[in-house]
Amino acid sequence: MPLLFQSESKKETSSSGFIVAERQTAYGPGVIILLTLFGLSFVVYAALFSFRVKISSDTELIHGHTDDLERTRNKKLESEIFIFEKRINALSTILRSHVYLSRIIPLVGEVTLPTVFYDSMNVSFGAESASGATGDEIVRIELQGSAPTLLDLARQMVIYRHDPKIKSGGMSSFEIGKEDGGNTFSATLTFDKKAVLAQ
Numbered sequence: 001m002p003l004l005f006q007s008e009s010k011k012e013t014s015s016s017g018f019i020v021a022e023r024q025t026a027y028g029p030g031v032i033i034l035l036t037l038f039g040l041s042f043v044v045y046a047a048l049f050s051f052r053v054k055i056s057s058d059t060e061l062i063h064g065h066t067d068d069l070e071r072t073r074n075k076k077l078e079s080e081i082f083i084f085e086k087r088i089n090a091l092s093t094i095l096r097s098h099v100y101l102s103r104i105i106p107l108v109g110e111v112t113l114p115t116v117f118y119d120s121m122n123v124s125f126g127a128e129s130a131s132g133a134t135g136d137e138i139v140r141i142e143l144q145g146s147a148p149t150l151l152d153l154a155r156q157m158v159i160y161r162h163d164p165k166i167k168s169g170g171m172s173s174f175e176i177g178k179e180d181g182g183n184t185f186s187a188t189l190t191f192d193k194k195a196v197l198a199q
Helices: 029-071 075-110 150-162 193-197
Strands: 009-012 019-022 117-125 138-147 168-175 183-192
Touching (some): 075 117, 075 138, 075 183, 138 193, 150 168
Antiparallel strands (some): 117 138, 168 183
């Protein structure tokens, strides 16, 4: 058996004639576990201390780089880039609007009575429609127009609601009998992008 678990051994002395029992030192399992836990705790503490020192060093290095970038930053150039980006986005919107408008105007003409006239037209892209289409799937058109008679106004409203070319549409408001004798209205039409591009 190992010495750690060695049992008592007897030793005889010749001087007094008595038999003396001598217990040898033995370490039990509890002491071994405590020593092991102490060793593991020391190793973990040393690792955490080393990690903390490294994190502090890396943080100071990052702060140094950030300060350098802040000192060399060209705010005027950043401002010019931002303005340039806005101009590019605006130009992109204009070009895309031009492509759509060249096809939307004939399409709106097909769903408009000959007696109805429009004063203004606003086109937007990617607005949500009643059917739930979003993103670039739809083209939304807001119209301000006038019709000479109430019958023309009613017929135009029916066309907006039931023409198969229109994804969704209707009049949001109207005013009867303006000074010039016309009836003005506001309408919102939604077209499928594919249908517009197919024109």
